[in-house]
Amino acid sequence: MVVAPPETKKKKKEAQKAKTYVGQPVKRREDPRLLTGRGTFVDDISVPNMLYAAILRSPRAHARIVSIDTSKALNHPNVVTVLTGAEVGEQSLPFPVGVVASFKYYSAAVNKVRYVGEPVAVVVASDRYVAEDALELIEVEYDPLPPVVKPEDALDPAAAILHEELGNNIGCHRLLDYGEVDKAFEEADLTLKERFVFPRYSSLPLETYAVISDFDSVTGVITVHSNFMGPFSMHAVTARALNIDENMLRFIVPSDIGGSFGIKSSIYPYIVLISLAAKKAGRPVKWIEDRQEHLMASSCQTDRVAYREVAVKNDGTLLGIKSKVIENVGAYLRAPEPACTFRPIGNFVGPYKVRNVRLDAYDVMTNKCPTGPNRGYGCQQIYFEQERMMDHIAEELDLDPLEVRRRNLIAAEDIPYTTPMGGIYDSGDYQKGFDLVVEMSQYESLKKQRDEAQSEGRLVGIGIATGIDPSVSNMGYITVALPPEVRSKPGYLPKSGSAESATIQMNQRGKVSVKMGTTPQGQGHETVVSQIVADELGITPEEVMVIDEFDTATHGWSISSGTYASRFSSVGTSAAALAARKLKKKIVHLAAALLSVPEEDLIIEDGTVVSQSNPEKKITVKRVAGTAHWNLELLPDDIEAGLQARAVFRFPSNVAPDAQDRVNSSNTYGFMAEICVVEVDRDSGEVKILDWFSVHDAGTIINPMLMEGQIYGGALHGIAGALYEELTYDDDGQMLAGNFMQYVCPTAVEAPKLNIGHICSPSPLTTLGSKGAGESSSETAPAAVAGAVADALRPLGVNINELPLNPKRVWSLIHEGPPENNQ
Amino acid sequence: MADQYRSIRVTVNGQEYCRQVEPRKLLSDFLRDDLELKGTHVGCEHGICGACTVLFNGQTARSCLLFAIQADGAQIKTVEGLATNGELHPVQQGFWDNHGLQCGFCTPGFLLTACELLERNPDPTEEEVRVGLSGNMCRCTGYKQIVDSVMDAAEKIRAQK
Numbered sequence: 001m002v003v004a005p006p007e008t009k010k011k012k013k014e015a016q017k018a019k020t021y022v023g024q025p026v027k028r029r030e031d032p033r034l035l036t037g038r039g040t041f042v043d044d045i046s047v048p049n050m051l052y053a054a055i056l057r058s059p060r061a062h063a064r065i066v067s068i069d070t071s072k073a074l075n076h077p078n079v080v081t082v083l084t085g086a087e088v089g090e091q092s093l094p095f096p097v098g099v100v101a102s103f104k105y106y107s108a109a110v111n112k113v114r115y116v117g118e119p120v121a122v123v124v125a126s127d128r129y130v131a132e133d134a135l136e137l138i139e140v141e142y143d144p145l146p147p148v149v150k151p152e153d154a155l156d157p158a159a160a161i162l163h164e165e166l167g168n169n170i171g172c173h174r175l176l177d178y179g180e181v182d183k184a185f186e187e188a189d190l191t192l193k194e195r196f197v198f199p200r201y202s203s204l205p206l207e208t209y210a211v212i213s214d215f216d217s218v219t220g221v222i223t224v225h226s227n228f229m230g231p232f233s234m235h236a237v238t239a240r241a242l243n244i245d246e247n248m249l250r251f252i253v254p255s256d257i258g259g260s261f262g263i264k265s266s267i268y269p270y271i272v273l274i275s276l277a278a279k280k281a282g283r284p285v286k287w288i289e290d291r292q293e294h295l296m297a298s299s300c301q302t303d304r305v306a307y308r309e310v311a312v313k314n315d316g317t318l319l320g321i322k323s324k325v326i327e328n329v330g331a332y333l334r335a336p337e338p339a340c341t342f343r344p345i346g347n348f349v350g351p352y353k354v355r356n357v358r359l360d361a362y363d364v365m366t367n368k369c370p371t372g373p374n375r376g377y378g379c380q381q382i383y384f385e386q387e388r389m390m391d392h393i394a395e396e397l398d399l400d401p402l403e404v405r406r407r408n409l410i411a412a413e414d415i416p417y418t419t420p421m422g423g424i425y426d427s428g429d430y431q432k433g434f435d436l437v438v439e440m441s442q443y444e445s446l447k448k449q450r451d452e453a454q455s456e457g458r459l460v461g462i463g464i465a466t467g468i469d470p471s472v473s474n475m476g477y478i479t480v481a482l483p484p485e486v487r488s489k490p491g492y493l494p495k496s497g498s499a500e501s502a503t504i505q506m507n508q509r510g511k512v513s514v515k516m517g518t519t520p521q522g523q524g525h526e527t528v529v530s531q532i533v534a535d536e537l538g539i540t541p542e543e544v545m546v547i548d549e550f551d552t553a554t555h556g557w558s559i560s561s562g563t564y565a566s567r568f569s570s571v572g573t574s575a576a577a578l579a580a581r582k583l584k585k586k587i588v589h590l591a592a593a594l595l596s597v598p599e600e601d602l603i604i605e606d607g608t609v610v611s612q613s614n615p616e617k618k619i620t621v622k623r624v625a626g627t628a629h630w631n632l633e634l635l636p637d638d639i640e641a642g643l644q645a646r647a648v649f650r651f652p653s654n655v656a657p658d659a660q661d662r663v664n665s666s667n668t669y670g671f672m673a674e675i676c677v678v679e680v681d682r683d684s685g686e687v688k689i690l691d692w693f694s695v696h697d698a699g700t701i702i703n704p705m706l707m708e709g710q711i712y713g714g715a716l717h718g719i720a721g722a723l724y725e726e727l728t729y730d731d732d733g734q735m736l737a738g739n740f741m742q743y744v745c746p747t748a749v750e751a752p753k754l755n756i757g758h759i760c761s762p763s764p765l766t767t768l769g770s771k772g773a774g775e776s777s778s779e780t781a782p783a784a785v786a787g788a789v790a791d792a793l794r795p796l797g798v799n800i801n802e803l804p805l806n807p808k809r810v811w812s813l814i815h816e817g818p819p820e821n822n823q
Numbered sequence: 824m825a826d827q828y829r830s831i832r833v834t835v836n837g838q839e840y841c842r843q844v845e846p847r848k849l850l851s852d853f854l855r856d857d858l859e860l861k862g863t864h865v866g867c868e869h870g871i872c873g874a875c876t877v878l879f880n881g882q883t884a885r886s887c888l889l890f891a892i893q894a895d896g897a898q899i900k901t902v903e904g905l906a907t908n909g910e911l912h913p914v915q916q917g918f919w920d921n922h923g924l925q926c927g928f929c930t931p932g933f934l935l936t937a938c939e940l941l942e943r944n945p946d947p948t949e950e951e952v953r954v955g956l957s958g959n960m961c962r963c964t965g966y967k968q969i970v971d972s973v974m975d976a977a978e979k980i981r982a983q984k
Contacts, residue, residue, distance in 0.1 A: 027920065028919070030927070031918070031919045031924060031927075032911070032919065034924055035905075035906075035911065035915040035918055035924070035927075035930060035934070036862070036903065036905070036915070037860070037861065037862015037863070037902035037903040037931055038862065038903075039862075039927050041861075041928065043855075043865075044855075129845070203962065204962060205926070206864075206872060206874060206926070206929050206962050207926070207928045256926070256928075257926065258864070258927070259928060259962050259963055261962070291868060291869065291872075522924075522926025522927065522928075523925065524925070706922065708922070709925055709963070709965075709968055711965075712964060712965030712966075712967045712968065713962075713963045713964055715965060716966070717962075739869055740869065740871035740960070741869075745960055745962070747956070747958075747960060748952070748954075748957055748966040748970060749953050749957045751953075751965055751966040753967060754965075
């Protein structure tokens with residue numbers, strides 16, 4: 001059931017009258033091609049003379065490479081070439097990354113392997129079958145080294161060191177201090193401290209990584225087709241590793257990408273590796289990752305251990321937070337990491353008023369797969385710790401967990417609100433959102449039902465979680481990874497901001513095309529842009545052609561372009577609307593000249609530009625367009641021939657971090673609140689979701705049907721991380737979840753139905769008032785599930801500070817009690 | 824190595840193809856690379872995700888778990904064969920009307936699974952639809968709108984009869 005927007009049908013009628021499409025459940029224009037098997041994904045593309053690659057990967061977590069013998073593979077029929085890690089070390093540069101720590105990360109292991117699945121060599125052959133055959137003919141001798149797997153072990157001075165040149169396993173360490181933390185703890189009535197463990201999981205797109213690279217030996221240009229959806233700051237990183245100028249590296253992204261959820265922003269090391277292979281082969285090379293490779297060696301979010309201490313008043317007021325986090329970024333701290341730690345810095349406190357925060361953050365390297373952005377990036381970990389702590393406070397003070405949260409919410413009149421870490425919450429009414437979820441769930445009655453069930457011996461519990469959903473990262477946030485003294489050095493180029501562009505063109509017959517560079521992965525950008533442009537120009541979405549393929553050589557783009565951090569619905573939509581407005585202005589300007597009336601007197605109505613003072617004076621938009629293209633003689637000097645406009649939207653409030661490490665890390669901040677009910681099966685340990693209520697504030701909703709899809713998708717990723725999915729390793733660093741039987745993803749049977757509610761606090765910063773929505777519940781769902789399971793198991797005296805709550809762990813908690821220091 | 828090839832005759836979406844294939848070639852690769860039918864997607868290559876599902880002699884089968892030579896003499900239907908004369912199949916229409924897809928990568932497998940499901944059970948309950956689709960993975964939608972799509976498609980098909 002979708003509670004709101006309730007008046008969809010009514011709205012639709014009004015819209016038909018007023019001809020507005022923003023806010024309507026317009027059906028997707030992307031669907032017909034995808035429903036008939038006519039989409040274009042990277043693996044559907046072939047380029048002439050193409051070869052195929054397969055990658056030999058390390059079976060060991062940590063070992064020195066003693067020797068590699070590729071001779072048998074090279075002699076195998078139809079093998080064209082073999083590229084080894086040693087050659088990668090010679091022919092490319094280490095990837096740059098924004099931390100002080102110095103270590104070398106290449107696209108393949110040069111002399112040492114540091115995780116199971118790390119590329120060791122690439123075979124290039126006539127087809128994929130042959131390439132895979134030849135992998136087995138490569139002989140590698142390894143000298144094993146002791147592995148480091150768990151985040152806290154990485155800090156142990158006795159632990160093995162992954163990168164000898166670094167001398168320890170710390171990729172980044174920052175101690176950040178905001179407000180008066182010590183004072184807050186002195187003034188507290190109560191302090192609590194808990195240890196939390198958050199697992200590694202991946203929102204895991206169904207389409208794996210895919211790269212086609214072509215090196216042009218005449219020009220030196222490398223052309224790459226891939227399902228890389230940005231951020232295109234990684235284009236610069238890739239060019240640097242390939243040691244070529246950025247204008248010599250061309251990225252092409254097709255119209256269809258089979259999901260990403262952030263995971264595909266870590267594809268770029270493979271772009272380098274396959275480009276080196278193509279260069280050596282002298283022919284274009286295609287590589288399609290298989291599922292096992294994806295699970296062990298693509299990307300995922302960090303696992304982390306966190307110690308959180310809170311200072312609280314007896315009335316539940318949260319005064320201060322001390323948090324020590326140890327994020328496990330895997331074998332190589334890989335850009336954009338350590339963003340996992342810093343992306344949510346501005347919204348670290350969530351919707352709460354607390355002003356005093358100390359964050360002692362470590363990003364450690366271990367013998368696991370390198371990490372990267374994953375839906376919710378960094379937020380699910382924080383909200384898990386935050387919301388579990390709220391429950392602990394409630395329990396300790398004998399308050400309702402709902403009430404503890406309510407008392408700490410930032411008031412609507414204080415918005416826009418600047419958090420202690422510098423985040424600027426642009427709009428919102430958290431109390432109202434909270435009230436709605438309480439009302440929808442009939443919380444008091446839910447509690448009664450739970451109590452009754454518990455009195456019957458059933459393990460039923462209620463979970464609550466709330467959070468702030470940051471969208472559109474300010475590129476400057478990542479530089480909090482550097483100490484202020486580094487950022488203030490002369491010559492250091494500060495980073496800030498976020499921009500997106502749109503180009504619009506009206507042809508000589510008045511038809512409109514819009515070119516976006518937002519590289520969608522299923523979000524329906526083409527549809528949304530058509531709705532927006534139709535409204536701006538007073539036409540129908542069907543009259544707007546939207547092109548969302550991407551090519552760095554032909555599109556206007558910038559470093560922050562791409563689809564990540566829920567950018568599109570803020571920056572992408574704003575750019576599209578502004579481009580359409582610019583175009584409209586040009587049409588009116590030209591019509592004014594052609595009709596000899598002042599611009600202010602003109603309006604566009606039903607495809608005609610009409611004078612308001614003298615309706616006799618009018619000209620069709622089509623004729624204006626025809627004149628602009630065909631009859632340049634009539635154009636005033638200040639009007640360009642043709643009718644096109646390009647708009648670049650950027651946020652005004654994006655500055656680099658200040659000397660106190662405060663930064664507005666994102667641009668728009670949404671809100672979500674969840675209440676869920678679960679039942680735990682005492683005998684199997686299985687957790688079943690009985691009910692779920694979810695309230696969202698993402699500002700203006702452009703397409704409620706698409707919004708619902710985003711919320712469902714995000715919620716299930718969070719729920720899956722809480723209950724099912726984990727990228728597990730054994731103590732030797734061996735990967736244990738290399739296929740879908742071991743990495744258990746929910747199906748339609750496990751997926752719950754959600755009761756969704758909306759409130760709308762339009763963002764004052766975006767053109768249409770919209771904010772991101774795709775990540776929201778992925779951030780709060782793990783905390784909500786954990787809270788509900790904890791509530792269900794409270795009669796048994798069980799504490800829940802660790803995920804996932806799969807049947808094995810839950811059964812053990814019920815029947816065996818908490819494990820000893822289980823990481 | 825032509826002696827390694829075998830000759831097969833297979834009917835896909837009503838059209839007969841005769842091809843020489845290596846015995847080890849997967850049916851999914853054969854459909855995609857030899858017949859250029861790119862609508863069948865490969866998501867896991869170990870028979871779990873269901874993206875590569877096709878109708879094999881009228882029954883769903885995972886084309887990544889079959890060799891092309893096993894299809895010798897078979898009738899296969901892929902996503903490209905669902906629409907007739909440019910008109911979407913009711914299951915396709917149901918997915919379009921109910922936002923049953925986002926990235927579209929898993930969609931061909933869901934469509935063919937749903938066709939078989941509705942063939943066997945034209946009036947399923949929501950629970951039956953969920954169980955019927957449980958061999959297919961979707962990572963975008965959270966499944967709700969897929970279930971809505973199939974329920975709607977069932978209604979559309981019943982209305983046609």
